[in-house]
Each structure stands twice: as structure tokens, then as C-alpha cells.
Amino acid sequence: MLSLDQVSVTFNAGTPNEVRALRDISLLVEDGEFVTVIGSNGAGKSTLFNVISGAAEPDSGHIQLDEEDITYWPEHRRSHDIGRVFQDPRLGTCPGLTIRENLSLAAIHGRNAGFRRDVKMAEESWFFEQLERQHLGLENRLDADVALLSGGQRQAITLVMATLTKPKLLLLDEHTAALDPNAAEQVIALTQELAEANDLCVVMITHSMQQACDLGDRVIMMNRGRIEFEIAGEERKNLQPADLIDRFHSLADGTELTDAQLLG
């Protein structure tokens, strides 16, 4: 369970460049819940992820993950419990290292956090199984340099790495935005599969209203550092991209994205 209680983040406070990126954000995400976050450029979505993962410091408020208050935990300590995937496929994996070596790094990272397995983590068969389950055809390319893989394949490996040791929370920041439609579809399918298989708590930022309607249990709309509205329950089940676009445009300053961008 992730809980934010009145979290605010201000950049360059007290200067002419002051930006109130998050304003009193309160949010509760239950175990196994999948939440999508939408909002125009600069709304504060990535800052929300930064403050949850420890890359940004809050001016006020508290962040809790399960029973722990993690507000002042350093980023590396939180990284054992929080998996994060970025928009750029190059950020999640190390070029110059093979798929096997990248997976080994993720496994070692988890082991440092107390993650234990009976079998040796680096054992070939275990990585093979992890990849075979994803049906991406990467299980026979364990010795390939990840730099040789396509963006979609690298995002898939990043997702497998981010979920390898079952984090408490998975943060996805527009992780399919740089991919072609086919690769994006594959990575979305893999995202759903991994979230369900591991009963993960997932928060996914997207500019695609279609994805926001297709995925998850709840949609959150951010605007100017605030949560403007949430859609859950029955209303969420029947939600169409056009409904979200209407609500988006009804915000005074929510028109920065074109309909084509919103439909992703």
C-alpha cells in the first residue's frame, strides 16, 4: 500500500523561478491496485514519482509504503521496494552488458535487500524461465548485448528487471511513449501480465487516453501540481477516451495537448 499525505514539492523556493510542482497531494493506492495518471505537460506527474522514489524532497507531508514512513529514506534504500521504468528505453538497462548480466545486476540488487532464492540467482535456467514466460523470444539471446535490442525489447527487459524481486510498488513513467504502436502494445501486455502475476501495486503515467481507459482500476488527472479529479468504480468501467478528453478540455488550462496526442 502506498500512501501520500498532503505532500508538497517546490523547486527554487523564494526565487523568481519558484515552481510549486506538487501542492498538498494526498493519495492512497492499495496492494494489487493499478492506477493510471494523466495530465498535461508540467502538471507534476514525474515530480510525484520523484518524491515517491526519493529523487525529490518534499517541503511538507508524509509518504508511507506499507507500514513504513519512507518520507526521509534515501533513494537507494527505497529502490529495493520501488521499481521504476522511464520513457527512454536506454535508461533501464546497461549497454555493453548482456541480457544475462543486466538480469544478474537486478537480482543482486534484490538479494542485497534480503531477497533469497534456493537456487543460485545467476543460474542460466532461472533467467531463461523468466524470459520464456514473457514470450518475447529473448530467452535464447541471453548473451546478446542489450544495446543491440530494439526499444521495445529493452523496455521489456527493463520491466522484467524492475519486477524480478517483487517490489512493493511499480512506477511507470510513460514507459511506452517512445515505442512504435506494435512494441507499445507488447510492452503494455507484459506490464499487465507482470502486475497480475506479482499482485503489484502499480502507478502508470500516460499521455494516451486510450491506455488510461484500457488499463487499471482508477484514473487520476493531475493539473498544476494538484489532483484535479479521480475516476473509479462504475464510472471508470464505462469510461471512453472521449469522456476523458472532454474533462481534460473543461479544465481552464488543460488544452495544451492535441486530441491526437491524447488518443496516443
Ligand SMILES: Nc1ncnc2c1ncn2[C@@H]1O[C@H](COP(=O)(O)OP(=O)(O)OP(=O)(O)O)[C@@H](O)[C@H]1O
Ligand atoms: N528539478 C527541477 N527543478 C526545477 N523545476 C522542476 C524540476 N523538475 C520539475 N520541475 C518543474 O516542475 C513542474 C512539474 O514538472 P513534471 O516534470 O513533474 O511534469 P510532468 O507532469 O511530468 O510533465 P510531462 O508530461 O511533460 O512529463 C514543471 O513546471 C517543471 O518545469
Ligand SMILES: [Mg+2]
Ligand atoms: Mg513527466
